[in-house]
Amino acid sequence: MRIGIVLYPTFGGSGVLATELGKALSKTGNEVHFISYNQPARLDFFMENIFFHEVIIPQYPLFEHAPYETALAGKIVEIVKSARLEVLHVHYAIPHASAALLAKQILLEQNIKIPVVTTLHGTDITLVGREASYEPVVSWSINNSDAVTAVSESLKSDTLEHFKIRRGIIVIPNFIDFERFNKKPREHFKKAIAPNGEKILVHTSNFRKVKRVGDVIQIFNLVQKEIPSKLLLIGDGPERSNIEKICRDLDVCEKVTFLGKQEAIEEILSVCDLFILPSEKESFGLSALEAMACEVPVICSNAGGLSEVVVDGVTGYLSETGDIEKMAKDSLSILTNDEKLFDFRKNALERAKNFDLKNILSLYYSVYQDVVLDK
Numbered sequence: 001m002r003i004g005i006v007l008y009p010t011f012g013g014s015g016v017l018a019t020e021l022g023k024a025l026s027k028t029g030n031e032v033h034f035i036s037y038n039q040p041a042r043l044d045f046f047m048e049n050i051f052f053h054e055v056i057i058p059q060y061p062l063f064e065h066a067p068y069e070t071a072l073a074g075k076i077v078e079i080v081k082s083a084r085l086e087v088l089h090v091h092y093a094i095p096h097a098s099a100a101l102l103a104k105q106i107l108l109e110q111n112i113k114i115p116v117v118t119t120l121h122g123t124d125i126t127l128v129g130r131e132a133s134y135e136p137v138v139s140w141s142i143n144n145s146d147a148v149t150a151v152s153e154s155l156k157s158d159t160l161e162h163f164k165i166r167r168g169i170i171v172i173p174n175f176i177d178f179e180r181f182n183k184k185p186r187e188h189f190k191k192a193i194a195p196n197g198e199k200i201l202v203h204t205s206n207f208r209k210v211k212r213v214g215d216v217i218q219i220f221n222l223v224q225k226e227i228p229s230k231l232l233l234i235g236d237g238p239e240r241s242n243i244e245k246i247c248r249d250l251d252v253c254e255k256v257t258f259l260g261k262q263e264a265i266e267e268i269l270s271v272c273d274l275f276i277l278p279s280e281k282e283s284f285g286l287s288a289l290e291a292m293a294c295e296v297p298v299i300c301s302n303a304g305g306l307s308e309v310v311v312d313g314v315t316g317y318l319s320e321t322g323d324i325e326k327m328a329k330d331s332l333s334i335l336t337n338d339e340k341l342f343d344f345r346k347n348a349l350e351r352a353k354n355f356d357l358k359n360i361l362s363l364y365y366s367v368y369q370d371v372v373l374d375k
């Protein structure tokens with residue numbers, strides 16, 4: 001099949017998922033055309049049936065904010081025609097779904113039919129999408145897509161609760177590629193980070209407020225008072241300087257390493273003992289799944305879809321958002337008991353296998369087949 005994928009090119013979850021999906025689809029013989037304003041971060045290798053089309057946003061003195069959605073719709077029209085796409089899969093409702101639907105209307109006037117599949121990822125529904133000025137457009141885009149998927153049951157209920165939806169939403173959970181994400185022997189790296197056998201805690205995100213990275217530091221502070229430990233922070237974003245300040249205030253800077261944005265996350269996860277994700281909202285928690293695939297148990301909040309990924313008391317622990325004391329206590333209960341850590345590592349891996357790319361890929365493919373048949 002010839003598939004167009006519209007996505008955010010950043011390290012954010014929706015962009016990562018969309019890129020990995022496109023890569024997997026190309027490996028099974030499909031032709032995949034990525035459309036975005038930048039080369040997707042995880043599109044790091046060449047394949048003859050993967051294409052990237054950059055959306056150029058022309059500037060003009062009148063524009064304070066150049067209209068990305070218009071440029072994107074125009075690019076979609078161009079690529080659907082030139083690559084003879086059969087289906088468009090857009091990730092994150094704003095503005096990808098409405099831009100794709102505009103392109104669909106334009107193409108219809110030229111007698112070209114292109115079905116649009118929209119995947120809802122999280123903050124497009126739970127946060128930004130609820131803004132009064134976006135809500136009607138998000139509702140309309142969901143109702144008018146040919147198929148809509150959500151990455152968790154929790155996100156599906158949030159969508160039905162907060163938007164005026166008159167159609168079905170299919171839940172297709174996020175997935176993991178075990179060929180890439182698995183625990184690798186990286187003893188030299190572990191020794192470099194924790195030369196005295198300290199336990200290694202890790203967090204990865206885009207450092208937005210919703211991730212509550214400050215809580216990660218507070219939890220780590222309580223843990224490091226009890227056992228020798230280190231904290232690795234992967235990613236970057238608007239909260240970075242606040243987080244650095246919390247580290248200084250708590251006097252833990254020497255034990256905390258900011259690694260910035262990283263490509264080979266699986267290499268880092270391979271040396272870690274515990275993953276911390278205390279988010280305010282989290283539709284799924286792809287980063288937690290990546291950790292589990294590398295045999296790292298997860299301490300997280302019970303926000304959104306996290307309880308569909310992490311099994312409380314088996315692959316890690318869930319807590320109320322903001323309950324730093326409990327998250328620290330749960331962390332210590334795992335890190336101070338080698339047998340428990342060993343068991344939780346194995347359980348995390350077993351649980352992650354439920355989200356194997358090999359099983360999830362066919363779910364997306366059958367959605368494509370359905371909408372192509374219906375068009």
Ligand code: GMT
Nearest residue numbers: 012013014121122123282283284285286
């Ligand atoms: O804020 C983020 O975490 C990035 C965001 C995105 O859309 O780029 O991630 C969302 O989509 C991921 C992939 O489906 C989910 O695993 C994340 O849970 C979700 N983030 C939130 O709901 C906050």
